[in-house]
Amino acid sequence: MELVFAWMPLAAAGLVVTVVVVLVALRKRADRGERGILSAAHTERLLALPEYRGAYRRALVKLGGMVLLVLVALGALSVVAARPITTDIADTDRVNRDIVLCLDVSGSMTAADAAIVGRFLELVEQFHGERIALVVWDSSAAQVFPLNDDYDYVEEKLASVQDEVSSDVGDVGDLFGGDPDGDPPIWAGTDLGNGSSLIGDGLASCVLRFDNPDLERSRTIILATDNALAGDPIVTLEEATSFALEREVRVYGITPSGMFGPDEDDLRDQLRRTGGEVFGVDDTGAGQNIVDEVLDDQATTLEGVPELVVIDHPGWPFRIAVLALWGVLFLAWRARI
Amino acid sequence: MVALLPRVKSRLFIHANRRTTNLLEGEYAAISAGRSLDFDDLREYLPGDDVDDIDWKATARTGSPLVKRYKQTRRHDVVLAIDTGRGMAAAAEGGGPKRDLAILVAGALGYLSLRHGDAVGLVTRAGGRVRNRPPRASEAYLETLLRSVQNETRLDAAPGDPYELCSYLLRGVPSRSIVIVVADDVEPAPDIDEALRSLRERHELLWITIGDLDLVRGDGSDREILDVLDGSPVPSVLREDPRLARVYRRRTDDRIAAQHAYFRSRGVSHCRVATADEVVPELLRLLQRRRRNGY
Numbered sequence: 001m002e003l004v005f006a007w008m009p010l011a012a013a014g015l016v017v018t019v020v021v022v023l024v025a026l027r028k029r030a031d032r033g034e035r036g037i038l039s040a041a042h043t044e045r046l047l048a049l050p051e052y053r054g055a056y057r058r059a060l061v062k063l064g065g066m067v068l069l070v071l072v073a074l075g076a077l078s079v080v081a082a083r084p085i086t087t088d089i090a091d092t093d094r095v096n097r098d099i100v101l102c103l104d105v106s107g108s109m110t111a112a113d114a115a116i117v118g119r120f121l122e123l124v125e126q127f128h129g130e131r132i133a134l135v136v137w138d139s140s141a142a143q144v145f146p147l148n149d150d151y152d153y154v155e156e157k158l159a160s161v162q163d164e165v166s167s168d169v170g171d172v173g174d175l176f177g178g179d180p181d182g183d184p185p186i187w188a189g190t191d192l193g194n195g196s197s198l199i200g201d202g203l204a205s206c207v208l209r210f211d212n213p214d215l216e217r218s219r220t221i222i223l224a225t226d227n228a229l230a231g232d233p234i235v236t237l238e239e240a241t242s243f244a245l246e247r248e249v250r251v252y253g254i255t256p257s258g259m260f261g262p263d264e265d266d267l268r269d270q271l272r273r274t275g276g277e278v279f280g281v282d283d284t285g286a287g288q289n290i291v292d293e294v295l296d297d298q299a300t301t302l303e304g305v306p307e308l309v310v311i312d313h314p315g316w317p318f319r320i321a322v323l324a325l326w327g328v329l330f331l332a333w334r335a336r337i
Numbered sequence: 338m339v340a341l342l343p344r345v346k347s348r349l350f351i352h353a354n355r356r357t358t359n360l361l362e363g364e365y366a367a368i369s370a371g372r373s374l375d376f377d378d379l380r381e382y383l384p385g386d387d388v389d390d391i392d393w394k395a396t397a398r399t400g401s402p403l404v405k406r407y408k409q410t411r412r413h414d415v416v417l418a419i420d421t422g423r424g425m426a427a428a429a430e431g432g433g434p435k436r437d438l439a440i441l442v443a444g445a446l447g448y449l450s451l452r453h454g455d456a457v458g459l460v461t462r463a464g465g466r467v468r469n470r471p472p473r474a475s476e477a478y479l480e481t482l483l484r485s486v487q488n489e490t491r492l493d494a495a496p497g498d499p500y501e502l503c504s505y506l507l508r509g510v511p512s513r514s515i516v517i518v519v520a521d522d523v524e525p526a527p528d529i530d531e532a533l534r535s536l537r538e539r540h541e542l543l544w545i546t547i548g549d550l551d552l553v554r555g556d557g558s559d560r561e562i563l564d565v566l567d568g569s570p571v572p573s574v575l576r577e578d579p580r581l582a583r584v585y586r587r588r589t590d591d592r593i594a595a596q597h598a599y600f601r602s603r604g605v606s607h608c609r610v611a612t613a614d615e616v617v618p619e620l621l622r623l624l625q626r627r628r629r630n631g632y
Contacts, residue, residue: 036560036561037560037561037563038428038432038550038555038556038558038560038561038562038563039426039427039428039492039562039563039564039565040427040428040549040550040552040562040563040564040565040571041423041424041425041427041435041521041522041549041550041564041565041566042424042522042549043552043562043563043564043569043571044564045549045552045585045588045589045592046552046553046571046581046585047564047569047571049581049584049585049588051580051581051584051585052575052581054580054581055575055578055580055581056572056575058578059572059574059575059578335574
């Protein structure tokens with residue numbers, strides 16, 4: 001905690017001293033004038049009354065209390081005016097990364113999605129400051145949440161997706177196209193295309209999620225799919241990969257357990273073109289691998305400038321000042337001034 | 338300097354109506370009890386004249402009441418004994434100095450005395466020294482007396498002591514006179530009983546108290562009230578304290594009642610004057626009370 005204008009309390013003290021000096025000087029001058037004085041005899045008939053002493057003491061307490069509270073309020077406000085702050089050095093290199101989680105929710109992936117979203121959650125825990133989005137796709141893509149760095153929100157959303165995809169297939173809620181709480185199912189809007197699991201379309205849609213194409217940022221897609229194409233995509237996986245390459249997006253793959261053969265080889269070949277890699281969801285440390293790749297590999301390409309973050313803390317002195325001023329008003333009312 | 342006596346007269350004749358002034362004159366005549374047997378002339382009856390003096394035959398002839406006037410065996414001396422201490426320079430109820438009220442009272446009674454053919458003198462006590470101006474029957478002299486009251490009563494004068502003035506009056510006024518004490522608003526002091534009683538036996542004694550400023554109400558201005566003796570202030574914030582004001586009012590009422598009772602129990606004609614408008618009616622009431630009840 002430090003003060004930006006540390007001289008402010010001193011200035012307030014100087015102001016108080018000046019005011020007191022001026023008042024005393026004015027009073028002295030007023031004392032010299034005879035015009036403002038009314039001489040009265042036998043004032044002891046009032047001043048010697050015991051009630052007078054009581055009233056005098058009461059007035060003194062009220063006045064003293066008011067002066068004290070005004071000084072407290074002034075002191076507290078001078079602290080507010082001095083701007084108490086804390087400073088922090090923020091790393092900007094991390095916030096330069098955008099990550100789109102790209103989840104295949106086609107029927108063939110149903111059994112694997114819960115584990116994959118679990119992986120996503122592990123990944124998210126490792127990131128600090130990166131912007132993260134989630135897109136689900138089947139024959140068309142739908143965005144669950146856009147790029148943002150509100151990790152509480154991201155984790156809450158991912159947890160709710162995990163909860164939903166873990167439900168048994170054939171749930172009553174699923175049959176009627178929604179879960180019991182009334183929200184639309186997570187895959188709502190992912191069946192508008194021609195076929196199922198149109199991987200090229202899904203990847204291309206995820207590439208389109210990145211905003212600010214002009215900014216120099218690290219862009220990563222984590223694509224979870226079994227590459228089991230069934231239908232007629234608008235773009236093929238190869239075309240989508242080329243599009244990602246063109247947009248300087250690195251794509252990592254997560255594949256469900258038990259997947260091997262030409263689909264996985266094809267996926268690995270394509271994603272390696274972008275500098276990415278494919279991991280199995282069951283690989284121990286698959287998430288850590290992705291995180292390391294994302295952070296280590298791309299940190300070198302970014303030039304983060306440490307930024308000084310200044311946070312104001314006017315809270316407690318301001319509260320004291322408000323309370324003191326209320327006290328002054330209360331005493332003024334009591335004293336009928 | 339503006340002459341003081343004309344101002345007194347204007348208050349007697351203009352502010353108070355004619356009837357009051359006539360009444361005053363008649364009541365004043367009743368103060369001096371002594372009269373000779375040498376008939377002088379007849380004059381119109383004035384309220385306050387002794388009914389025994391009415392000449393019934395002359396009244397029957399003219400149709401309006403006439404009283405006999407006798408040549409006075411001797412001229413009465415009226416001694417104005419006025420407190421000119423610092424306390425009298427302090428404020429009366431209206432905010433003006435009590436001195437002005439004292440001058441008004443002394444001027445009114447002095448002027449009536451002159452009209453009645455009496456001589457007026459002045460005793461003051463200033464700076465610890467008593468000054469005694471012997472009685473003379475002249476308006477110019479009365480004016481001089483009033484002026485010296487005005488000049489002596491200053492904020493830097495010594496504090497006055499009306500009782501000490503009384504003890505001087507016992508020694509300094511040998512012949513029987515009409516003694517009019519114009520005093521500050523003092524507490525009745527039992528140790529003065531003796532002097533007061535002797536004074537009352539030797540002279541016709543009238544005691545007029547000039548009332549102090551009400552310290553809570555002030556004079557209506559925002560002037561700061563300071564004690565005339567030690568300069569201690571009366572804080573205006575405290576004057577607004579209702580409890581204090583109530584107690585002060587009760588104490589003041591009690592004190593004034595005690596003051597009246599004190600003089601009454603000692604048979605001294607006393608009245609209390611707090612504002613200029615009160616002067617003429619209060620004096621009239623005092624003289625009427627004196628004629629009817631003897632005090």
